[in-house]
Amino acid sequence: MDADPWTPDELTERLRAVSAERYHDRHPFNVRMHEGTLTHEEVRRWIANRFHYQRHIPVKDALILAKFDDPALRRGWLRRIRDHDGERDGTGGIERWLRLGEAAGVAREQLLDASGVLPGVRLAVDGYVNFCRLSPALDAVAASLTELSAPGLMRTRIAAFEQHYPWIDADGLAYFRTRVEQGGRDGQEALGLVLTWARTREEQERAVAALAFKCDVLWSLLDAVDRGAGGTT
Ligand SMILES: O=C(O)c1cc(C(=O)O)c2c(n1)C(=O)C(=O)c1cc(C(=O)O)[nH]c1-2
Numbered sequence: 001m002d003a004d005p006w007t008p009d010e011l012t013e014r015l016r017a018v019s020a021e022r023y024h025d026r027h028p029f030n031v032r033m034h035e036g037t038l039t040h041e042e043v044r045r046w047i048a049n050r051f052h053y054q055r056h057i058p059v060k061d062a063l064i065l066a067k068f069d070d071p072a073l074r075r076g077w078l079r080r081i082r083d084h085d086g087e088r089d090g091t092g093g094i095e096r097w098l099r100l101g102e103a104a105g106v107a108r109e110q111l112l113d114a115s116g117v118l119p120g121v122r123l124a125v126d127g128y129v130n131f132c133r134l135s136p137a138l139d140a141v142a143a144s145l146t147e148l149s150a151p152g153l154m155r156t157r158i159a160a161f162e163q164h165y166p167w168i169d170a171d172g173l174a175y176f177r178t179r180v181e182q183g184g185r186d187g188q189e190a191l192g193l194v195l196t197w198a199r200t201r202e203e204q205e206r207a208v209a210a211l212a213f214k215c216d217v218l219w220s221l222l223d224a225v226d227r228g229a230g231g232t233t
Helices: 008-022 028-035 040-065 071-085 093-103 108-113 119-134 137-148 150-164 170-197 201-227
Strands: none
Touching (some): 008 201, 028 040, 028 201, 040 071, 040 108, 040 137, 040 201, 071 170, 093 108, 093 170, 119 201, 137 150, 137 170
C-alpha cells in the first residue's frame, strides 16, 4: 500500500530540512566570502561564473512557463522573466549583475562572452536548465524552492561585501538588494504551488528530491569556482 501523504506542514518541514542541511550558504567558498578572506581574483572569478547561472535563470523559467496551461499561472511566472530581463535594455537583474561585475573590475564584455566560465559551472547550470526542461511542472517549481533560503543569504552577503570588500563600489550591490524582496516573494509563491500540487506521497517525495537536486547544483557550482582551475578570471 502507498504511504500516507504528509500534511502541508509536514511537507514544508521536510523541504526546509533539505535546505537547512544542503543549501550553499554553508559551502566553504561562501563561508570564506562571508568571513572576508576571498582575494580580489576569487571574487571576480565568482562574479564571472555566477553570471552564467544568472543569465540562464530566465531561460529555465521560460521552459517552466511552457508547462502551464493556466493563463493566471503563466502571467505570474512571466514576472520572474521580467525581473531578470527587465522591461527594456539597461534594466533588470541581468543588467544589475553586469554592473556588479563592472564595480568589481570585470568588464561586461567578458561576462557576456563567457570566457571565464569554468567547465564544472557549465555542467551545473546545464544540469539545472535540463532538469527544468525535462521534468513535470511540480518538480521544476520545487527545484526553485532554494529561493526560500536566498533572502537570508543575500542579507549576509550585502553586509559581508560592505564590511570586507570596500573596493567594490556599493552601487554594485543593487542586484542583491533587489533579490532580498524578489527572492522571498518567489519562494513563497513556489511553496504555495508545490503544497497545492503535491498531493500523494510519491509527488511529495519528488518535490523534496527536486529541492535536494537543486541544492547539489548550487553546491557543485561553488565547488568548481573554489577549485578555479582552467578559467581565465
Ligand atoms: O546568490 C545566490 O545565492 C542565489 C541563490 C539562488 C537560489 O537559491 O537558487 C538564486 C539566486 N541567487 C538568484 O539570484 C536568482 O535569481 C535565483 C533564481 C532561482 C531559481 O531557481 O529560480 N534561484 C535563484
